[in-house]
Amino acid sequence: MTENCDIPDALIAALRDARHVCILTGAGVSAESGVPTFREAQDGLWAEYNPQDLATPEAFVADPALIWRWYRWRRETVSAVEPNPGHFAIALLAELVPQLTLITQNVDNLHQRAGSRNVIEYHGNIFEDRCFADGSLRHADDQTAVPICTDCGSNLRPGVVWFGEAIPEHAMDKSGSAAVDCDVFLSIGTSSLVYPAAGLADLAKQNGAAVVEINPNPTTHAANFDLAIAGNSGLVLPELVDCLAH
Numbered sequence: 001m002t003e004n005c006d007i008p009d010a011l012i013a014a015l016r017d018a019r020h021v022c023i024l025t026g027a028g029v030s031a032e033s034g035v036p037t038f039r040e041a042q043d044g045l046w047a048e049y050n051p052q053d054l055a056t057p058e059a060f061v062a063d064p065a066l067i068w069r070w071y072r073w074r075r076e077t078v079s080a081v082e083p084n085p086g087h088f089a090i091a092l093l094a095e096l097v098p099q100l101t102l103i104t105q106n107v108d109n110l111h112q113r114a115g116s117r118n119v120i121e122y123h124g125n126i127f128e129d130r131c132f133a134d135g136s137l138r139h140a141d142d143q144t145a146v147p148i149c150t151d152c153g154s155n156l157r158p159g160v161v162w163f164g165e166a167i168p169e170h171a172m173d174k175s176g177s178a179a180v181d182c183d184v185f186l187s188i189g190t191s192s193l194v195y196p197a198a199g200l201a202d203l204a205k206q207n208g209a210a211v212v213e214i215n216p217n218p219t220t221h222a223a224n225f226d227l228a229i230a231g232n233s234g235l236v237l238p239e240l241v242d243c244l245a246h
Contacts, residue, residue: 005239005242005243006239007229007236007239007240007243008227008229010210010226010227011184011210011212011227011229011240012240012243012244014183014184014210015096015097015184015240015244016244017183018097018098018182018183018184019098019099019183020097020098020099020100020101020178020181020182020183020184021093021097021099021100021101021182021183021184021185021186022100022101022103022178022179022181022182022184022185022186022200022204022209023090023093023100023101023102023103023185023186023188024103024104024105024185024186024187024188024190024197024200024201025090025102025103025104025105025106025111025188025189025190025233026104026105026106026187026188026189026190026191026194026197027105027106027189027190027191028188028189028190028191028215028216028232028233029084029086029087029104029106029110029188029189029233030106030108030110030189031189032084032086032189032232032233032234033081033082033083033084033087033110034080034081035077035078035081035106035108035110036077049070052163054066054067054070055160055162055163056162056163056164057132057162057164057165058164059162060132060155060157060162064146064155064157065145065146067157067158068145068146068147068158069145071126071158071160072142074126075126075127078108078109078110078126078127081108081110082110082113083110083111083113083114084110084233084234085234085235085237085238086188086189086232086233086234086236086237086238087110087111087113087114087116088114088115088238089233089237089238089240089241090102090111090114090116090188090237091111091114091115091116092241093237093240093241093244094116094117096241096244096245101120101174101175101178101182102116102118102119102120103119103120103122103171103174103175103178103197103200104119104120104121104122105122105123105190105194105197106123107121107123107124107125107126107160108126109125109126109127120171120174120175120178121171122161122167122171122175122197123160123161123167124158124159124160124161124168125159125160126158126159126160127159128158128159129147129156129157129158129159130156130157130158130159131149131151131152131154131156131157132149132154132155132156132157133149133152133154134152134154136149136151137159138150138151138156140156167196167197172196175197175200176200176203179200179201179203179204179207179209180203180204180207181207182204182209183208183209183210184209184210184212185200185201185204185205185209185210185211185212186212186214187201187211187212187213187214187215187221187225188213188214188215188233188237189214189215189233190215190219191219192213192219192220192221193219193220198221201213201221201225202224205224205225205226210226210227211224211225211226211227212225212226212227212228212229213225213227213228213229214229214231214233214236214237215228215229215230215231216230216231216232217230218230
């Protein structure tokens with residue numbers, strides 16, 4: 001370790017030499033801000049529902065008003081929290097390396113609120129509204145139980161990727177290209193179990209990148225990575241940025 005720095009020397013050296021850093025964040029990063037994980041969001045008012053019953057196209061067709069009530073409740077919950085030091089550290093890291101690509105599996109907009117730009121939203125954004133018929137971005141009327149697309153008359157839907165739906169093509173393409181091109185890949189606050197996102201770290205490693213996991217509890221993939229740092233992103237990442245800056 002460098003003096004007064006608990007981040008492994010190998011990681012600091014790799015970041016200083018990196019031409020392109022790619023970061024994948026998961027639910028653990030948002031959880032540190034108080035955002036309930038997908039299954040935790042079934043507590044309280046929504047405890048009687050199975051998460052998958054509220055997050056499929058079929059569920060939306062069957063009862064769009066129910067799905068909109070749930071997603072509006074989730075929007076209110078997310079709006080009440082703030083980005084944490086991990087979010088801000090990632091935005092600062094982008095200023096310290098030549099190129100940084102940030103991919104997030106989270107839909108809560110917290111990275112953008114912390115100052116990160118050009119975030120690749122792998123699973124969409126909970127604050128966006130889309131036409132159910134063609135997927136185009138629209139603005140929903142929050143006073144309407146089920147908002148309607150003013151162009152075609154179809155129902156509008158929350159702009160997230162549901163079970164059974166494909167990852168948006170642009171997100172897949174940009175993420176895959178970044179994983180192939182990067183020198184350092186940081187997997188942060190993610191279980192590394194949900195594919196295809198979990199495959200990005202493997203893709204980066206296959207193409208010669210140093211792959212590092214930052215997670216409170218090492219995942220089953222940790223042994224295959226170059227480094228695994230046990231810790232919350234809100235503690236590890238600010239220290240990493242500080243060590244890199246000095």
